[in-house]
Amino acid sequence: MRLAVAKSAQRFAAVCAALAALSPLSALAWEPTKTVEFIVPAGTGGGADQMARMLQGIIQKNSLMKQNLVVINKSGGAGAEGFLDVKGSAGNPHKIIITLSNLFTTPLATGVPFKWDDLTPVSMLALDEFVLWVNAKAPYNDVKGYLADLKAAGSDAKFKMGGTGSKQEDQIITAAIEQKTGAKFIYVPYKGGGDVAAQLVGGHITSSVNNPIEAVSQWRAGELKPLCVFDSQRMPYKELVTADKSWGDIPTCKEAGLDIEYLMLRGIFTAPRVTKDQVDYYVNLFKQVRDTPEWKDFMQKGAFNTTMLTGEEYKAWLGKAAESHRALMENAGFIAK
Numbered sequence: 001m002r003l004a005v006a007k008s009a010q011r012f013a014a015v016c017a018a019l020a021a022l023s024p025l026s027a028l029a030w031e032p033t034k035t036v037e038f039i040v041p042a043g044t045g046g047g048a049d050q051m052a053r054m055l056q057g058i059i060q061k062n063s064l065m066k067q068n069l070v071v072i073n074k075s076g077g078a079g080a081e082g083f084l085d086v087k088g089s090a091g092n093p094h095k096i097i098i099t100l101s102n103l104f105t106t107p108l109a110t111g112v113p114f115k116w117d118d119l120t121p122v123s124m125l126a127l128d129e130f131v132l133w134v135n136a137k138a139p140y141n142d143v144k145g146y147l148a149d150l151k152a153a154g155s156d157a158k159f160k161m162g163g164t165g166s167k168q169e170d171q172i173i174t175a176a177i178e179q180k181t182g183a184k185f186i187y188v189p190y191k192g193g194g195d196v197a198a199q200l201v202g203g204h205i206t207s208s209v210n211n212p213i214e215a216v217s218q219w220r221a222g223e224l225k226p227l228c229v230f231d232s233q234r235m236p237y238k239e240l241v242t243a244d245k246s247w248g249d250i251p252t253c254k255e256a257g258l259d260i261e262y263l264m265l266r267g268i269f270t271a272p273r274v275t276k277d278q279v280d281y282y283v284n285l286f287k288q289v290r291d292t293p294e295w296k297d298f299m300q301k302g303a304f305n306t307t308m309l310t311g312e313e314y315k316a317w318l319g320k321a322a323e324s325h326r327a328l329m330e331n332a333g334f335i336a337k
């Protein structure tokens with residue numbers, strides 16, 4: 001009888017251990033004890049805001065957090081308001097921020113007292129692609145023809161490049177094309193990628209470097225055409241976007257004859273001086289998010305580069321990205337005096 005009871009107790013303990021192993025909360029050394037503020041250093045409706053709210057929805061739908069996650073937009077000073085808020089919240093693990101490459105460009109362009117390592121890196125969620133777009137009626141279908149037309153324009157500066165904002169990613173790529181080719185653009189800034197695409201369709205600008213999701217509707221409608229993507233490899237998406245073309249059919253700019261690579265960060269940080277357990281909680285949270293079908297569908301529709309980095313690999317990438325942004329912006333004369 002004692003043996004039977006002992007065996008029963010052992011089986012019960014084994015079942016409990018197995019259930020504990022399956023519970024994502026059981027392995028957590030820390031988790032939020034109150035509402036978490038999710039700072040967006042950009043305005044409502046833009047790419048960063050859309051991604052933050054997508055993340056918020058996935059977390060809520062799949063019950064990945066016990067506490068609420070509230071999105072708060074702090075766009076002042078090209079995002080400086082948001083970065084300084086989190087920087088000034090040392091030791092507060094209930095505040096996270098989604099970042100774009102304005103993590104690097106804003107302090108360089110404005111002189112605001114902030115740099116990326118003032119915050120605590122959590123994880124790279126993805127990288128946003130940039131595509132060189134032209135009007136569908138343009139007399140060329142590849143980068144070679146585009147560069148020939150650009151060269152022929154000479155110092156007349158007839159080429160107008162449309163982009164979102166000033167001294168940010170779009171204008172940095174434009175400056176890089178100028179440096180590589182010796183060409184000269186008139187750079188025309190707009191409020192958002194949707195405006196840029198509309199202006200290109202209307203023939204008011206010659207080209208743009210919009211993200212895929214910002215011009216996919218116009219490509220599908222036969223109003224714009226992509227010439228190349230500023231990545232080291234072609235996008236992996238093979239599903240047709242137009243009648244005969246997929247994102248994977250777009251050559252890289254390098255293979256097409258324009259040796260420039262540029263990707264925009266979509267990353268998560270938290271406040272300075274938080275603990276390893278607190279960082280690990282968010283690393284685990286966003287790993288779970290990336291495993292959901294909603295996130296995978298969002299990545300495919302936006303044609304994102306789905307690279308994910310955490311820990312020392314993420315920090316190393318950030319350090320290199322900071323250096324390359326400084327070099328690009330110095331060469332373009334975009335550094336604040």
